[in-house]
Amino acid sequence: MTERRPNPAFSDADASYAALVAALESVGDARAQEFLSRLVLLLAAEVGDHARIEALIARAAASVPPAP
Amino acid sequence: MTGFDPRPRFPYRRSADQDAPTPVRRPVVIVGGGMVGLTLALELIAEGITPVVLERNDTVSEGSRSICQAKRSLEIWNRFGGVGDRIRARGVTWNTGKVFFRDALLYEFNLLPEGGHRMPAFVNLQQYLVEELLIEQLRRVGADIRWLHAAGAMTRFDDHVAIDVATPEGTYRLECDWLIACDGAGSGIRKQLGLTPEGEVFPDKFLITDVRMRAPFPAERRFWFEPPFHAGQTALLHRQADDVWRIDLQLGHDADVQRERDPARVTERVRRMLGPDLPFEVAWTSVYVFQCRTLDRYVYDRVIFAGDSAHQVSPFGARGGNAGVQDADNLAWKLARVVRGTAGAGLLDSYQVERIAGAREDILHSTRATDFMTPRTAASRAMRDAALLLARDDPKFRGVINSGRLSVPAHFPDSPLNTADPAAFATRLAPGSPAVDAPVRTVDGPGWLLEQLGGRFVLLVADAGRTPLPESMTVGGERVDVVRIGPAGCRDTDNLVAARYDLAPGTCYLFRPDQYIAARTREFDRAWIEAAISNALGRT
Ligand SMILES: Cc1cc2nc3c(=O)[nH]c(=O)nc-3n(C[C@H](O)[C@H](O)[C@H](O)COP(=O)(O)OP(=O)(O)OC[C@H]3O[C@@H](n4cnc5c(N)ncnc54)[C@H](O)[C@@H]3O)c2cc1C
Numbered sequence: 001m002t003e004r005r006p007n008p009a010f011s012d013a014d015a016s017y018a019a020l021v022a023a024l025e026s027v028g029d030a031r032a033q034e035f036l037s038r039l040v041l042l043l044a045a046e047v048g049d050h051a052r053i054e055a056l057i058a059r060a061a062a063s064v065p066p067a068p
Numbered sequence: 069m070t071g072f073d074p075r076p077r078f079p080y081r082r083s084a085d086q087d088a089p090t091p092v093r094r095p096v097v098i099v100g101g102g103m104v105g106l107t108l109a110l111e112l113i114a115e116g117i118t119p120v121v122l123e124r125n126d127t128v129s130e131g132s133r134s135i136c137q138a139k140r141s142l143e144i145w146n147r148f149g150g151v152g153d154r155i156r157a158r159g160v161t162w163n164t165g166k167v168f169f170r171d172a173l174l175y176e177f178n179l180l181p182e183g184g185h186r187m188p189a190f191v192n193l194q195q196y197l198v199e200e201l202l203i204e205q206l207r208r209v210g211a212d213i214r215w216l217h218a219a220g221a222m223t224r225f226d227d228h229v230a231i232d233v234a235t236p237e238g239t240y241r242l243e244c245d246w247l248i249a250c251d252g253a254g255s256g257i258r259k260q261l262g263l264t265p266e267g268e269v270f271p272d273k274f275l276i277t278d279v280r281m282r283a284p285f286p287a288e289r290r291f292w293f294e295p296p297f298h299a300g301q302t303a304l305l306h307r308q309a310d311d312v313w314r315i316d317l318q319l320g321h322d323a324d325v326q327r328e329r330d331p332a333r334v335t336e337r338v339r340r341m342l343g344p345d346l347p348f349e350v351a352w353t354s355v356y357v358f359q360c361r362t363l364d365r366y367v368y369d370r371v372i373f374a375g376d377s378a379h380q381v382s383p384f385g386a387r388g389g390n391a392g393v394q395d396a397d398n399l400a401w402k403l404a405r406v407v408r409g410t411a412g413a414g415l416l417d418s419y420q421v422e423r424i425a426g427a428r429e430d431i432l433h434s435t436r437a438t439d440f441m442t443p444r445t446a447a448s449r450a451m452r453d454a455a456l457l458l459a460r461d462d463p464k465f466r467g468v469i470n471s472g473r474l475s476v477p478a479h480f481p482d483s484p485l486n487t488a489d490p491a492a493f494a495t496r497l498a499p500g501s502p503a504v505d506a507p508v509r510t511v512d513g514p515g516w517l518l519e520q521l522g523g524r525f526v527l528l529v530a531d532a533g534r535t536p537l538p539e540s541m542t543v544g545g546e547r548v549d550v551v552r553i554g555p556a557g558c559r560d561t562d563n564l565v566a567a568r569y570d571l572a573p574g575t576c577y578l579f580r581p582d583q584y585i586a587a588r589t590r591e592f593d594r595a596w597i598e599a600a601i602s603n604a605l606g607r608t
Contacts, residue, residue, distance in 0.1 A: 033447055037454035045464060 073310075075127040075196060078203075080216035085120075086240040094120050095407050097231060097244040099219040099257055101125075103134065103195060104375030104392035105250030106202040106213075110148040111400030113209050114523060117407055120242065121211065122233060124218035128203070131352055132194035132278050135308050136386035139180070140477035140502065141393040142187040143583075147522045149205045152187065158201065159193030160307050165289040167471050169456045171296050175466050179474060184564045185505045186516040190474070192287070194278070194308045195389065222247065222260050222371070229370050246403060247371050250392075255377035261368060265379065267361020268435060272442040273323040274356050276383075277315050277334055278308070281348035291471035293441075293456055297340045302441045302471070305341070312351060315341065316383075318441060325355045358382035360435045362427040366395075366420040374399055379427040381434035384441065384472030391430050394478060395423050401581035405605065410545045415606030418485050426478030433473040440470040477502045485580070487587035487600040495570040503583040506564035508553075517565055518583065520551050520558060525601060526579045528553060529592060530571035537592060543601040548578075580604055 010016070027035045044053050085092040096112060098105045101123030112119050137155060146152030167174045179189035206213060220232040220239065229247040232239050249257035258265075285305070292303040301318040308314060317337055319328055327333065334353050342348060362379035366372060375392030399419050405411035443449035459465040479501050480486070486499035497504065506517045520526065525548040529537055532554060541548045553560050553571065560566055569577060578587040578600050587600035602608060 033450040034454065037447075037451040038458065040451070041454055041458055041465065041468070 075130070076200060078126050078213070078215040080126065080236050081214070082235075082237060083212075083214060083217075083240075085242060086235070086237070091230060091241040091243045093228065093243040093245070095244065096120070096246045096248060096403065097122060097219075097229075097242060098248045098250055099231070100249070100251035100375075100377070101199075101203075101213055101215075102129065102250060102252055102375065102392075103199060103202070103389050104396050105248075106199060106206060107145070107393050108248060108250060108374060108396035108400055109206055109211050109213070110145075110151070110202065110209070111396055112404060113206075113211060114148060115400060115404035117404055118210070118212055119248075120244070121213040122217045122219045122231075123213060123215050124234075126215045128196040128199040130196075131354055132196060132308065132312070132314070134195040134198070134383075134386070134389035135192050135306060135314050136390075136474070137191050137193055137198060138386060138390040138475040138477075139185070139187045139189050140475070141390050142191060143505070143518055144393055144397045145202070146187070146518075149208060151201055151205050154201050154205075155193050155198055156187070156191045158197060159191040159309050160287045161188045161191050162287045162289065162307070163189045164286075165291065165471075165474075167469060168290065168292040168295065169460055170294050172460070174293075174456070174459055174469065175463070184507055184562060186518065187505070190386070192306060192308050192314075194312060197309060219251065219256065222257060224369060224371065227370075245370065245407065248399070248403075249371060249373045249377045250375050250396075251377050253376040253380050255373070257371065258363070258373065258377050261371065263363055263368075265361040265363045267359060267380075267431060269357065269359045270382065270438050270442055271321045271444060272357070272438075273319040273321070273325060273328070274358065275315075275317040275319055275323075275328055275334065275337070276354050276356055277317075277338065277350055278312050278352040279315060279338055279342075279348040280310075280312050280351050281342070281346060282311055283307075283313060283342075283346060283348075293469075293471070294453075295341075298337070303341060304471075313348075317341075319355070323355070328355050329353060358438060360431045360438070362424065362431060364424070366423060367416055372399065372403070372416075372419070374423075378423075379431070381430050382438040383434075384437040385430070385434050385474055386472070387430040387434055387475045390475040391423075391426060391478075394426060397582045398423050402606075405546075410605070412602070412605050412607030414484055414608075418483060418606055422478070422480045422483050422485075425480055425482070429478055430475070437470045437472045480584070485586055485604045485606065487578075487603050489588060490596070491590040493570045493588065495568065497569060497585060499585050499587055501585050503579055503585065504568050506560070506568055507562050508565060509559040509561045510557075514561070517558075521579045522581060522583045524549055524581055525586075525604070526551050527597060528569075528577040528579060530554060530566065530569075530573060530575040531556060532573040541594070541597070541601075543598045544605070544607070546601060546605060548601060578604065 096119035098119045098121045101121045109121050142152035163180045166176045218234045220234050223230045228243050230243050287307045290305045295303050304316040306314045360381050366378050374395040381387045402415045402419050443452045455468045459469050481500045483500045508517050527550045530553045574591045576589050580586050586604035
């Protein structure tokens with residue numbers, strides 16, 4: 001079972017962020033989309049709950065205006 | 069178009085209505101003798117109303133179009149002279165689907181994992197053969213199908229509709245109390261009312277072709293993402309009757325429709341798919357752009373829409389024709405009671421409430437499947453490809469992969485015809501669910517639960533043999549037959565009726581004429597049941 005606590009800490013945020021950046025820089029811009037797609041799906045599967053996933057998508061989209 | 073057996077031709081006949089000095093008034097006119105109009109005609113005749121069916125052609129569907137006939141459609145058709153059984157006998161039964169990614173099998177699914185159902189999940193039979201079997205049955209019951217009678221200008225009045233009908237011998241006018249538009253996706257009746265269904269058009273073009281071949285593949289649905297023989301696109305292979313196979317090939321956004329129809333090009337594409345050694349003959353080809361859309365009402369006073377005239381979906385999920393058959397089944401008993409004057413004001417409205425809910429569910433699933441196959445941007449394609457790669461290595465991600473969620477009957481938990489449960493039930497079924505089948509034994513021998521239901525209201529009672537019950541009840545002119553489950557009636561030989569419906573001694577289920585559950589209770593209480601019947605007739 002995946003943990004269902006609303007925020008399972010994110011306590012080592014610095015390290016998590018650094019790992020993300022390191023991975024992005026190592027795959028390079030040309031393959032970043034491929035990498036990010038896969039990562040997003042893995043993270044979505046970890047979150048599991050559809051309502052939470054939808055809320056997170058909405059939060060991310062809120063700061064990105066739709067393409068004209 | 070080549071290669072198919074010739075279609076039957078049905079001769080034009082002059083109707084006595086063409087010689088009447090003033091327009092003849094009919095209770096029901098159905099415009100369009102496709103799958104839906106024909107099914108509706110069978111239903112209405114069983115209700116004692118012979119509709120006039122106007123059909124502008126003199127034959128069945130030209131292309132094969134619909135091939136996957138769902139369990140629910142087979143169950144519905146079987147109520148009319150066993151047409152469901154005849155379709156099954158003529159067609160190819162299948163329950164298994166396989167999804168491939170590049171050159172490997174991704175996963176496989178079984179659409180009917182449990183036994184104890186008379187009908188399989190799907191029978192593949194091409195639309196023109198289904199229609200032939202429906203027409204054969206309609207002839208047996210004396211239907212009035214008018215071939216080469218094309219509906220033209222329509223005029224709506226408060227208490228009737230007038231329609232001009234064009235024939236090879238000129239035009240005549242017909243009047244009807246109710247006009248049912250089953251005239252397909254390009255509905256002329258819909259255009260006359262100035263209505264446009266709302267929804268989505270997908271950018272991709274699809275080559276749909278039927279080939280005839282003696283192939284060694286099993287009768288399963290095979291779907292490919294990015295197969296080696298059709299780079300970057302999707303493909304589908306599915307068996308039909310008479311050694312005909314359906315092939316769908318996605319062509320992308322920019323495909324040139326004219327060029328893609330070229331028989332040499334089609335043959336080349338198919339040969340790449342099937343390999344160099346398998347002889348085949350291309351029998352039918354068409355290039356489609358798909359849409360998912362519905363009208364937001366189906367009832368416009370005395371004009372009612374059913375089937376593709378009301379809603380359209382992309383074919384991945386086999387939901388178009390199967391939805392139309394459910395429309396016909398939902399509408400017929402309601403319309404018949406309105407014609408006979410025993411329905412309440414809400415009954416016809418419940419047709420559109422229920423079937424629009426069904427259409428929206430079909431549209432949701434068909435849209436998601438088509439979106440999955442046809443990503444619109446580079447980023448959404450990257451996400452799709454990531455999902456496929458993940459699914460290959462981790463079964464958890466298979467749920468994301470969508471090659472079509474195949475047609476299942478609609479549930480109407482919010483239908484106004486439902487009565488709320490007065491007690492707890494431990495089953496997936498609820499008021500607004502279609503009946504599920506189970507084996508039973510009657511005085512006539514082994515049979516099926518669904519054969520005991522349909523065509524009239526039925527109160528199914530699980531009795532221990534002692535409960536005093538009437539044989540039937542009459543509520544406001546509506547006859548309700550009582551069917552007992554138990555030693556004194558229909559035997560639940562495999563205990564599957566009890567399991568699927570969570571029966572205990574005394575449990576009652578009220579089924580509508582379309583075999584949907586209207587209400588249920590734990591004990592026979594006449595007043596409660598009468599109220600539930602009134603409600604199911606739209607009287608409250
Ligand atoms: C490639 C493809 C694959 C499909 N696969 C499936 C599948 O596997 N399963 C499934 O369930 N569905 C499938 N469908 C959808 C299915 O074919 C339709 O949903 C179905 O045909 C709808 O039936 P209908 O009777 O509403 O309309 P139609 O079949 O289009 O019939 C309409 C009829 O009305 C007649 N008509 C039109 N105008 C007039 C007029 N003015 N006067 C008199 N007559 C008129 C026409 O001649 C025609 O006979 C598929 C569709 C396509 C294109």
